[in-house]
Amino acid sequence: MMFGRSQRNSAAKDKADLAQAFFAVIDRTQATIQFRPDGTIITANANFLKALGYTEAEIAGRHHSMFVDPDYVKTPAYKAFWEGLGSGQSFTDQFPRIRKNGSIIWIQATYAPCLDENGHTTRVIKIATDITERHSGIEEIAKGLQRLQSGDLSHRVPGSGLPDIAALADAYNSAVGQLSTTIATVKDVSSIVERTAQEVGQASSDLSRRTETQAATLEETAAAIDELTATVRGAASAIKDVEQSADRAMATAESGGRVVGDAVEAMARIDTSSKKISQILSVMKDIAFQTNLLALNAGVEAARAGEAGRGFAVVASEVRALAQRSGEASGEISALVQESTQNVKLGVGLVNNAGSELTRIIEAVSGMREHISQIASGASEQAITLNEINTGVGQLDTVTQQNAAMVEQATAASQGLASEARELAAQVSIFRTANDGYPAAGSVVPFRASNAA
Structure with missing residues (x-):
């Protein structure tokens, strides 16, 4: 009897130790922050504070909306987001957040409620990873694709420190360069063909x-x-x-x-x-x-x-x-x-x-x-x-x-x-190459995965 209790205590202790180890790993490698069900900030780890440029004293007791675009905070979607968390729903997505200095940081985050034995949300934990550089690289590629859609072949995507994004940027730049050369040749040829066809038409007439x-x-x-x-x-x-x-x-x-x-x-x-x-x-x-x-x-x-x-x-x-x-x-x-x-x-x-x-x-x-x-x-x-x-x-x-x-x-x-x-x-003619002397294409709508929370 005593042996069975001891085993159960040992198993519970092992489980607690494993959970503590998981939390330690997450705390060490991820940015975490905890909220009350209504969105009030309880605490945040060092990674989170460093990423957004705050101290814990500056954010404790304030609402999550301090990190969100003020216009989005006023939307029904933001309200529904916290209502969903309060009802036990979890959300995983890419989110833009506002740093203390006003700049934007992009995070890959999961918002998950902690539930008591009755299934009620007691707090909300967010685990996030800084993906600003990746998002910036993807956004640059998206801008290039949007300019390509508008016919601008003069735009080039800047390089990235991330190998996969850099590979995409290089592939895009190479493809657009080749396409630009081809389109320039097609423009010249089509111009010559049109002029020649007109001359032939006039001569034939x-x-x-x-x-x-x-x-x-x-x-x-x-x-x-x-x-x-x-x-x-x-x-x-x-x-x-x-x-x-x-x-x-x-x-x-x-x-x-x-x-x-x-x-x-x-x-x-x-x-x-x-x-x-x-x-x-x-x-x-x-x-x-x-x-x-x-x-x-x-x-x-x-x-x-x-x-x-x-x-x-x-x-x-x-x-x-x-x-x-x-x-x-x-x-x-x-x-x-x-x-x-x-x-x-x-x-x-x-x-x-x-x-x-x-x-x-x-x-x-x-x-x-x-x-x-x-x-x-x-x-x-x-x-x-x-x-x-x-x-x-x-x-x-x-x-x-x-x-x-x-x-x-x-x-x-x-x-x-x-x-x-x-x-x-x-x-x-809808394509603009570097040889056409056109100004850079106008601003395009940046890629946004989500504004939620």
């Missing part, structure tokens, strides 16, 4: 207008060449007719030349005949002269014969009269023959001149025929060439129409590209 004009011009040219082809074909046909007419004219001229040649020969024969007639007339004149002379002699002889020769004298007189008339007729005929000879000579000259002119006409017509033949051949070749040109212009017109459609598509695509580039530039 100009090219589209010029292509449409060219297409219309080609269409008009095709129509004009088609008409010209028809005209040249008609001209070639007409030139063929002219060539045939020239052939007929040359044949006629050559025939006329032969007729003139025959006329010249006939005139020559007439001239020869006229000369012979002149010779005959000369003989006839000589005969008439001799007859007249004989008749004169016969009259003289008849006169000498007297009465016996009177009849012969009459005959001689008649013969002389006939001889005179024959001489006169021969003279007249000779005059007419001379006149005819002169006219024949004049006609021969004119016919010779006509022959020369006809020869020159034949030569000119022959040259003209050769030229017309060459023109006809050239016109035929031109008609063929124009037909080929017309076919080529038609194909070129078709290709130009297709090009115009493609240019319109390219213009629409470049306009769409310019629009997308502007949208990209607008999206990228």
Whole structure:
């Protein structure tokens, strides 16, 4: 019986000693403070007093609200916090507290009520750890993230003495630096793309207008060449007719030349005949002269014969009269023959001149025929060439129409590209890099885990 009591006393003592040891460890390593259920401060350990800059005499008997933001003290949440502790609830969170010098200290704390055997709160103990440096580092990272959210890539998170926070800060700075470089490149590229797209769009628009004009011009040219082809074909046909007419004219001229040649020969024969007639007339004149002379002699002889020769004298007189008339007729005929000879000579000259002119006409017509033949051949070749040109212009017109459609598509695509580039530039413009010359981003709301208690 005594042994059992002793064991229980020993176990209770061990438990008390363990609790004392736990409390000693907590007191040595943590900041602790004790409150009445209404929040009145009972006592605090050295770690707590040192962290907030007070002495125990300065805080004993005062309310917990002396460490809390005055605005938060007035809120229903602060009142509910102490009501919850009074009803036996515990709270663990990160809390901002005000030091004696007015600065802020951040703590990781647990508020836990001490309960009696009836479950009523007799006091509240808070066990806290100073996490100001950690919270500051996290808050700086939060600021950086908020600036990143607003597009500010120029902000860098300062270093920290805590390895895990320092690793986060370095990772953030490295990522933002890389992102800043990328965004700066994207800005430059988007600006170039937008400018190039605008230039391409303008060039495509100009090219589209010029292509449409060219297409219309080609269409008009095709129509004009088609008409010209028809005209040249008609001209070639007409030139063929002219060539045939020239052939007929040359044949006629050559025939006329032969007729003139025959006329010249006939005139020559007439001239020869006229000369012979002149010779005959000369003989006839000589005969008439001799007859007249004989008749004169016969009259003289008849006169000498007297009465016996009177009849012969009459005959001689008649013969002389006939001889005179024959001489006169021969003279007249000779005059007419001379006149005819002169006219024949004049006609021969004119016919010779006509022959020369006809020869020159034949030569000119022959040259003209050769030229017309060459023109006809050239016109035929031109008609063929124009037909080929017309076919080529038609194909070129078709290709130009297709090009115009493609240019319109390219213009629409470049306009769409310019629009997308502007949208990209607008999206990228929200980011501010160190090279943009922007001032630092405005103040951001600091990270707050809780204002409770």
